Amino acid sequence: MKINPGFVEKLLNRFIKEELSKFDFTKGILGLSGGLDSAVCAYLAARALGPKNVIVLIMPYKEMFGRDVQDAKDLAHRLGLKFHIVDISPMVDAYFAIHPTESRILKGNKMARERMSILYDFSEREKALILGTSNKTELLLGYSTIHGDMACAINPLGDLYKTQIRQLARYMKVPDKILKKRPTAGLWAGQTDERELGLRYTKIDKILYQLVDLKKSKKEIISERFPKKDVEKILGLIKGSEFKRHLPPIPKISMRTVGHDFLYPYDRDK
């Protein structure tokens, strides 16, 4: 699962540069959470496009992520990126004042979609293309909010497992304080991905790599001393989140239908 980070960096830089120029954008925009994935994406974007062409949004909810906000600001300064801080508390609170809930999931999803909505608004204001920060691990597990943190124009990190992103981050010299943080989706204070998933990323990624990249069967993987309950849990998460990795299905009625046999690449004529 080890990567050659120099080659991967070069490849992703080229991808970012090329995709933006295809659609006549010079600037990219992304949400900076203070966590690892968005930090790596910011580093890549800064090198691919030049710091002047990268805008980052820091979108805290109340005082919940004080340290992350500071880390995100430090990172933006360090890379010389233009940043905006947009407090999402008034919008989120206004909604839940009308439709109250105690559910942390509902609140977390609302925050993720609020951030998405602001990113798209700023994308238009700044004429900047949105860079996603979802990694392969969370895309496969469905550990993300549909139309929330998953929403973007291009997703440079989408084929790298969390542990591979960590390797890339070390190579790109992302500060230690970000590298050493426990990964969190930021849905509520004190949440960590690994506690919620019940497994460490190192373990998850090893199993995903066997299942997805090497196409091994469940039986084979279990026979290689991966615990049955872990493998089954991961398989369950993959299957249960299939819908998040597709556009909504359309019932086919006509001779030629979007999503069925109206087939073009997204960069048609670009």
Added chain:
Amino acid sequence: MQSRINCDNFFTMKIALAQISPKLGDLEQNFQIHIDYIQKAKKKNVDLLIFPELSLTGYTLKDMVEEIAVDPRTDPLFKKLVGLCREMSFVVGFVEEKEKGLFYNSAAFFSKGKIIHIHRKIYLPTYGMFEELKFFGQGKNFHSFTTPFGKAGMLICYDFLHISSSYLLFVGGSEIIIAISAAPGRGISDDDGYASARMWELMGEAVAHFFQSFVIYCNRVGFEDGKSFAGGSFIYNPGGQLVAKSPYVDEDFLVKDIDLEEIRRFRKNRPYRRDEKPEITLEAFKRIVAQYED
């Protein structure tokens, strides 16, 4: 430099590989890219310039296949290309409408003021991320044809990964095997470049060595629909030795002299060609095929 009429008149020739990133679905712009490279190659006295698979159209065409297809006998851009190949030969990749409504992933060899051969891709990958059989008809033959530089054969991408393709060219008399490609990179490890690059280089080396031919592989670069084309074009000599190689991922214009006399040298030393028995292979194939149960 004088134009070269036949291969007995010279031993060295200049090859150029255009490791480009065509613009997806834009014939006019890609034509312009071709013209630029042809002019660049002419300035360097190149004898044979190779472009990658579907160099005039881009690769991930899907439903655009039928919109961008041309008939090379009548297409005005092809007429212009024919006008440019009197002193220099070149190979381009394009979508061919061979008959009304029949589309092929094709390669054309331009030389001496005409198209001297068209190869239609036979092995159309349709698995994983590939879906060529959905959009293209299958070619039917591997031809060795006469060029100003000796007998040559053309293969397109996945054709080259089937060893029988190169074998048929070898048996047919090819001394130069030209493989044009739009091969996406796959698999990362702690090595440099994509894991899939090894597959192409291994085949290049083996084919060159055992079929004692020059193997000229031209791959493309750039991204389409998220796929990253891997580059890494190369030339092997008839002894299986690497003569030149382009970088992975980046655009490149590789120009290299090759010594055609090496074909004779290697074939004299190890008479694989002389000792090859295609008639035995043919009889064995007949028996194997006759025994198929379904």
